Amino acid sequence: MIQExxxxxxxTSVMVIGFFVVFVMTIVQKYxxxxxxxxxxxxxxxxxxKKTSEKKGDVEAYQKAQKESMQETFQISMEMMxxxxxxxxxxxxxxLLLIWWLKGVYVGTPIESSWIWWYLISAVASSIVLRKVLxxx
Numbered sequence: 001m002i003q004e005x006x007x008x009x010x011x012t013s014v015m016v017i018g019f020f021v022v023f024v025m026t027i028v029q030k031y032x033x034x035x036x037x038x039x040x041x042x043x044x045x046x047x048x049x050k051k052t053s054e055k056k057g058d059v060e061a062y063q064k065a066q067k068e069s070m071q072e073t074f075q076i077s078m079e080m081m082x083x084x085x086x087x088x089x090x091x092x093x094x095x096l097l098l099i100w101w102l103k104g105v106y107v108g109t110p111i112e113s114s115w116i117w118w119y120l121i122s123a124v125a126s127s128i129v130l131r132k133v134l135x136x137x
Contacts, residue, residue, distance in 0.1 A: 006106075007106070021095060026136055029136055030134055030135075032090065038137035041076050048069045051069070
């Protein structure tokens with residue numbers, strides 16, 4: 001029944017699936033990461049970027065500020081990546097299996113060769129909206 005609907009309405013079904021997958025991933029991201037800490041890290045990154053960009057007029061001062069901030073920025077990035085790893089582990093295999101299954105569902109439909117692009121476009125758009133609505137760092 002679901003597969004019949006998906007093959008009858010391929011574009012709509014890919015977009016609905018894209019939204020649903022991103023919704024699940026966003027919920028996992030929200031509840032399996034320390035949102036407060038991630039927001040602190042992002043704020044610190046912006047602060048460093050602002051501090052560095054204030055010295056753009058003076059080439060030497062800018063280069064020096066950039067070198068000084070590079071190590072701290074790297075450490076912040078590593079910590080952010082560490083926080084993101086657990087949700088990635090939780091969602092990676094199910095999404096991989098879903099994509100493998102979808103590939104077979106859309107064989108013989110008008111979007112057989114382009115379904116992945118429809119999925120990616122809907123997923124990116126959904127991610128932008130859901131991250132704002134659900135306040136996910």
